[in-house]
Structure formats: structure tokens, C-alpha cells
Amino acid sequence: MRAHLVQVRICSEDALKQIKNEYQQFVNDKSEIQSSIKHITKKVDNVKFNNLSEYLSDHYTQVDKPKLYKCTLCDVYTSNTLKGMAAHKRGCKKKHPEPNLSF
Ligand SMILES: [Zn+2]
Numbered sequence: 001m002r003a004h005l006v007q008v009r010i011c012s013e014d015a016l017k018q019i020k021n022e023y024q025q026f027v028n029d030k031s032e033i034q035s036s037i038k039h040i041t042k043k044v045d046n047v048k049f050n051n052l053s054e055y056l057s058d059h060y061t062q063v064d065k066p067k068l069y070k071c072t073l074c075d076v077y078t079s080n081t082l083k084g085m086a087a088h089k090r091g092c093k094k095k096h097p098e099p100n101l102s103f
Contacts, residue, residue, distance in 0.1 A: 011019070056063040069085045071077040073096040079085045 053064045066080040068078045068080055069082060071079075071085065071088060071092055073089060073092045077085075077088050077092065079088060
């Protein structure tokens with residue numbers, strides 16, 4: 001039987017310390033980016049045009065809401081993204097097969 005060679009890499013104390021510092025930096029940067037995203041999301045949520053919204057709502061219904069797509073198969077499910085609708089339709093097709101129009 002052939003003996004298997006086991007290669008062991010030994011990390012020097014210095015290299016280990018550098019890896020640890022690099023990893024620590026990554027963790028700190030990640031945390032900073034996450035809190036920046038939270039801050040920006042909050043700022044975006046605060047962007048509102050109350051007067052414009054009020055004025056337009058007198059003329060149009062649901063003008064301040066994202067566009068809603070309704071499933072044409074079940075006529076129940078709604079999504080405000082085409083991507084969400086496509087994902088729903090994959091499952092919905094099995095429950096509500098489209099009528100076969102070929103004779
Ligand atoms: Zn559906």
C-alpha cells in the first residue's frame with residue numbers, strides 16, 4: 001500500500017497575525033457598510049412629496065403606491081414586481097392550467 005504524504009503548512013506567527021488583522025478589518029468594514037445601508041434606507045423612506053401626493057390623489061387612485069400586477073391565471077395573487085409574478089406563475093400554472101385553445 002502506498003503511503004500518503006500529508007503536507008502540513010505551518011503559518012508563521014507574523015503571517016497569522018496579518019491574517020487576523022486582515023480578517024478583523026473585513027469584519028469592521030462589513031459592519032460599517034451594513035449600518036450605512038440601514039442609514040440610507042431610512043433616508044430613502046423619509047423622501048416624501050406629501051403635497052404632490054395629496055394633489056395627485058384627488059385626480060388618480062393609488063398614485064403613490066407601487067404598480068401592482070395581478071396573476072392572470074388565478075386572478076387572486078398580486079405582486080409589485082414582474083420577477084415576483086413570474087415566480088408565482090411557475091407554481092400557479094400547475095394549479096390553474098391555461099385553457100388549451102387548440103382544437
Ligand atoms: Zn396565480
